[in-house]
Amino acid sequence: MDDLFALPPYQIALVFLLGGLTLFGLSLLALGKLHRAVAAGRGEPPVAPFFNAVTTIWAVTLGFTAADIWEINQEAAVAAEHEHYALVQLRSLAAAEGPQLPGLGEVLERYAAAVSAEWEQHANPYIGRASVALPF
Numbered sequence: 001m002d003d004l005f006a007l008p009p010y011q012i013a014l015v016f017l018l019g020g021l022t023l024f025g026l027s028l029l030a031l032g033k034l035h036r037a038v039a040a041g042r043g044e045p046p047v048a049p050f051f052n053a054v055t056t057i058w059a060v061t062l063g064f065t066a067a068d069i070w071e072i073n074q075e076a077a078v079a080a081e082h083e084h085y086a087l088v089q090l091r092s093l094a095a096a097e098g099p100q101l102p103g104l105g106e107v108l109e110r111y112a113a114a115v116s117a118e119w120e121q122h123a124n125p126y127i128g129r130a131s132v133a134l135p136f
Contacts, residue, residue: 087112 004015048054090108 004012007015087108090104093104
């Protein structure tokens with residue numbers, strides 16, 4: 001599953017679209033066969049008594065999954081914001097560099113360059129460049 005979500009967004013959408021179309025086609029074939037059987041008078045269409053329960057459970061599961069994805073996204077945004085503020089504070093310490101903090105500014109610049117490269121490598125094309133920029 002990680003390999004799937006490592007793909008670019010348009011490829012993920014294509015995979016899910018092809019899967020959805022395949023399931024849609026198989027469903028149409030099954031429903032067509034069922035329709036022909038009912039039209040020929042060979043019985044009633046089977047509707048399981050637990051159909052409502054299954055669809056309700058599916059909907060609740062989908063809702064919980066969406067809520068979990070939303071929560072993970074919020075946690076990532078908060079973590080990125082905390083990192084931003086920590087870097088700003090470290091940069092202000094490096095500006096007033098004393099004997100106990102030799103080379104802190106250089107280390108922060110290298111870290112900022114590494115994080116910027118990582119963001120560009122794994123960038124979401126739907127966010128702006130300003131949200132990727134580091135404070136120094």
